[in-house]
Amino acid sequence: MGRGVGALSRAAGRGSGSVIGGHAILAIDPSALGVLAGGRQVVLVSGTNGKTTTTKLLAAALAAPEGERRPVVTNLLGANMPAGLAAALAAGPAGAPAVLEVDEAWLGRVAAQVRPSVLVLLNLSRDQLDRNNEVRHVAQRWRQACLEATGAVVVANADDPLVAWAAGKAAKVIWVGAGLRWRNDATGCPDCGGTVLFSEGTDDWSCQKCGFSRPQPDIWLATGTAGARAELAAGESHPLQLRLPGRCNQANAVMAMAGVLGAGGTPGPALAAMAAVAEVAGRYATFDLVGVRARLLLAKNPAGWAEVFDMLAPAPTPVVIAINARTADGHDPSWLWDVPFEALRGRPAIATGERGLDLAVRLHYAQVGHELVPDLVEAVQAAGKRGRTEGTGTGTGTGTGTGTGKVQVDVVANYTSFHQLLARLGRAPGTPGAARAGEAATPGTSGTPGAARAGEAATPGTPTASRGVGP
Amino acid sequence: MSVLIALVYPELLGTYGDSGNATILAQRLRWRGHDTEFVTVSAADSVPASCDIYVIGGGEDLPQGLAAAKLNESRALHRAVDNGAVVLAVCAGFQIMGERFVGPDGRAGAGLGLLDCVTVSTSAPRAIGEVLVEPSDEWQGRGLGVLTGFENHGAVTELGSGARPVGEVRLGTGNKDGTVEGAVAGRIWATYLHGPVLARNPRLADLLLSWVVGPLGPLEDSEPDALHAERVARSFGERNRDDHGGTRHGGTRHGGTRHGGTRHGGTRHSGTRHSGTRHSGTRHSGKGPTGWLRRS
Numbered sequence: 087m088g089r090g091v092g093a094l095s096r097a098a099g100r101g102s103g104s105v106i107g108g109h110a111i112l113a114i115d116p117s118a119l120g121v122l123a124g125g126r127q128v129v130l131v132s133g134t135n136g137k138t139t140t141t142k143l144l145a146a147a148l149a150a151p152e153g154e155r156r157p158v159v160t161n162l163l164g165a166n167m168p169a170g171l172a173a174a175l176a177a178g179p180a181g182a183p184a185v186l187e188v189d190e191a192w193l194g195r196v197a198a199q200v201r202p203s204v205l206v207l208l209n210l211s212r213d214q215l216d217r218n219n220e221v222r223h224v225a226q227r228w229r230q231a232c233l234e235a236t237g238a239v240v241v242a243n244a245d246d247p248l249v250a251w252a253a254g255k256a257a258k259v260i261w262v263g264a265g266l267r268w269r270n271d272a273t274g275c276p277d278c279g280g281t282v283l284f285s286e287g288t289d290d291w292s293c294q295k296c297g298f299s300r301p302q303p304d305i306w307l308a309t310g311t312a313g314a315r316a317e318l319a320a321g322e323s324h325p326l327q328l329r330l331p332g333r334c335n336q337a338n339a340v341m342a343m344a345g346v347l348g349a350g351g352t353p354g355p356a357l358a359a360m361a362a363v364a365e366v367a368g369r370y371a372t373f374d375l376v377g378v379r380a381r382l383l384l385a386k387n388p389a390g391w392a393e394v395f396d397m398l399a400p401a402p403t404p405v406v407i408a409i410n411a412r413t414a415d416g417h418d419p420s421w422l423w424d425v426p427f428e429a430l431r432g433r434p435a436i437a438t439g440e441r442g443l444d445l446a447v448r449l450h451y452a453q454v455g456h457e458l459v460p461d462l463v464e465a466v467q468a469a470g471k472r473g474r475t476e477g478t479g480t481g482t483g484t485g486t487g488t489g490t491g492k493v494q495v496d497v498v499a500n501y502t503s504f505h506q507l508l509a510r511l512g513r514a515p516g517t518p519g520a521a522r523a524g525e526a527a528t529p530g531t532s533g534t535p536g537a538a539r540a541g542e543a544a545t546p547g548t549p550t551a552s553r554g555v556g557p
Numbered sequence: 558m559s560v561l562i563a564l565v566y567p568e569l570l571g572t573y574g575d576s577g578n579a580t581i582l583a584q585r586l587r588w589r590g591h592d593t594e595f596v597t598v599s600a601a602d603s604v605p606a607s608c609d610i611y612v613i614g615g616g617e618d619l620p621q622g623l624a625a626a627k628l629n630e631s632r633a634l635h636r637a638v639d640n641g642a643v644v645l646a647v648c649a650g651f652q653i654m655g656e657r658f659v660g661p662d663g664r665a666g667a668g669l670g671l672l673d674c675v676t677v678s679t680s681a682p683r684a685i686g687e688v689l690v691e692p693s694d695e696w697q698g699r700g701l702g703v704l705t706g707f708e709n710h711g712a713v714t715e716l717g718s719g720a721r722p723v724g725e726v727r728l729g730t731g732n733k734d735g736t737v738e739g740a741v742a743g744r745i746w747a748t749y750l751h752g753p754v755l756a757r758n759p760r761l762a763d764l765l766l767s768w769v770v771g772p773l774g775p776l777e778d779s780e781p782d783a784l785h786a787e788r789v790a791r792s793f794g795e796r797n798r799d800d801h802g803g804t805r806h807g808g809t810r811h812g813g814t815r816h817g818g819t820r821h822g823g824t825r826h827s828g829t830r831h832s833g834t835r836h837s838g839t840r841h842s843g844k845g846p847t848g849w850l851r852r853s
Contacts, residue, residue: 212572215572215573215709216685216686220572220617221572222617222619269568270567273568274620275619279619279620279661280623281600281623417686417687418707418751418752420573420574420577420751421574423574423575423576423577423756424571424574443780444756446780446784448756451577452580453584458780
């Protein structure tokens with residue numbers, strides 16, 4: 087077996103938790119992940135969308151199991167491949183539980199080393215296809231990982247046929263009815279190639295050919311006039327009172343709650359801790375630019391966009407859309423054509439980012455009035471000129487400072503453009519004075535968005551380092 | 558007459574945004590005052606045989622096999638092609654148009670037999686990256702400039718004598734080994750280019766539409782042409798870096814086969830059409846694609 091945790095931590099430069107330090111650790115001892123994970127409870131979270139948010143919610147919950155505080159190790163800035171995980175673990179206190187988001191393509195290898203007690207599997211859909219090639223290849227790897235992780239409770243989204251298939255052979259599964267808005271990657275049966283049909287009006291789905299069907303959930307998200315609730319098959323029902331917006335975050339919270347149950351926790355305190363989370367690595371945070379109050383949302387693929395539309399402030403609030411096509415985004419932005427941007431008609435739209443022209447052409451054919459402003463900050467300012475001041479009837483209360491004279495704008499960015507914008511706003515990962523990697527996200531301090539956990543991204547401006555090439 | 562455009566099985570063959578091709582065709586007709594109807598054919602529906610244009614996209618192995626089986630069973634697309642319908646088939650859609658393709662189990666799957674080509678597996682790495690194609694003289698003569706797109710495919714396609722390639726590959730892999738791209742036979746236009754291909758190449762969209770409605774007047778839209786110019790210029794940059802010793806997509810097929818042997822140094826490019834300066838970086842970066850084409 088490799089060296090001790092202490093040596094590995096010193097190799098990383100304890101407390102810095104940088105990805106570079108993580109690479110150093112793995113160079114010294116390729117089995118370091120297993121060593122660093124030893125003696126602690128490890129929860130892994132993976133999926134195409136919602137990894138970072140669900141990880142933050144779970145970390146918040148596990149940090150306050152019965153109201154009291156305890157340290158939790160986590161990686162909150164998207165450094166979700168082995169080097170980032172090693173860095174986060176090395177920087178955290180020994181013995182503290184760890185909640186780690188893991189890149190979908192790396193899940194199997196990471197799980198084999200860290201031997202998690204809980205595996206949370208959110209969803210699978212098209213993303214970075216130049217790297218992942220086919221969504222089904224990822225599902226196949228997950229299925230193998232679930233088979234091999236005999237000591238883990240698998241928390242799986244029963245509404246995603248690819249996830250249900252991947253988790254189907256696991257020793258112990260908590261099935262969650264978390265919903266699935268984007269279904270276009272799930273209509274070919276992962277088991278037999280037949281057609282999966284989703285029934286109208288219910289959550290059921292089944293393959294027409296082999297009968298593979300939705301597992302009966304143990305926990306599910308219930309939405310209705312009474313507000314969102316987490317319902318348990320055992321009969322319990324808990325209200326979900328989140329500060330994070332949107333249906334997808336209610337789903338993330340229910341998945342996180344199931345993760346807490348899988349880890350031996352109880353729902354009540356977990357939900358209270360999750361309720362306090364207001365932003366996640368800059369997402370959902372609002373930033374003031376000259377005269378403009380910009381709210382930042384992340385959407386990096388069609389499934390993500392399917393959830394973003396109902397988070398947007400209503401028309402005519404302007405929306406800025408930033409698109410890059412770097413390695414971490416996928417080099418091919420064709421996915422823009424799988425997003426029903428027609429829904430933005432009536433809103434002033436600003437296309438920006440390195441592939442802003444690809445987006446502008448998409449908006450052109452969608453007949454959405456738009457302007458192309460390549461520079462990110464200038465794009466936000468241009469949107470501000472097209473918006474109305476808060477308090478004149480367009481505000482939705484997402485900002486806290488109504489009456490400030492600021493113009494409200496929504497900014498939806500994909501992965502690297504989001505990080506570029508954070509950097510331009512002075513909220514880059516690694517901002518001086520930020521909390522250290524490995525310290526739990528503390529509910530209640532989330533009013534300081536962007537007080538980023540240091541050490542997650544290698545260097546500001548190169549987020550590709552953390553969402554790059556798969557195994 | 559109302560032009561009927563069918564988008565075939567987007568949930569099976571629509572992984573790479575290729576559904577956009579149908580949106581683009583419909584809009585370019587509408588903006589010119591033509592009536593058009595857009596039919597989305599889902600996997601549970603039967604494919605109508607009466608449409609004027611069929612758009613088929615790329616997808617994953619398992620759904621590809623399912624789509625081919627369904628289309629072979631109904632034979633509606635075969636009837637439509639017999640009646641002169643236009644087909645735009647991309648990537649996995651291209652592959653199933655041929656005699657056979659690589660099925661989900663790795664064995665040969667029965668294609669639709671509408672194109673004289675076969676798709677087979679290869680030991681070469683998956684072809685992933687930007688592509689530039691210089692269309693053949695026939696298409697250049699009809700106003701089609703250099704084509705730009707993004708490819709992402711594992712198998713390779715070999716054309717028989719009954720299908721002509723769209724053109725010659727100037728960047729990327731194309732059908733097989735960096736020589737030619739796509740296949741055209743009658744009114745079937747098949748290509749590996751995503752982007753979607755019609756988003757990046759508005760002139761190709763208009764060429765396909767002209768097969769249905771005859772010559773088309775110009776459109777007052779600048780952004781599609783600007784995107785075409787931007788992508789072509791960027792790809793030229795990549796290509797010139799290649800020509801000066803670099804490999805583009807380290808580890809993918811592009812780096813290896815394209816530069817091997819005869820293609821860049823041999824007789825192939827020394828004919829009357831291309832001057833000897835074709836491979837110099839300065840010329841391309843300065844002048845863009847016009848250096849390739851007889852007419853710009």
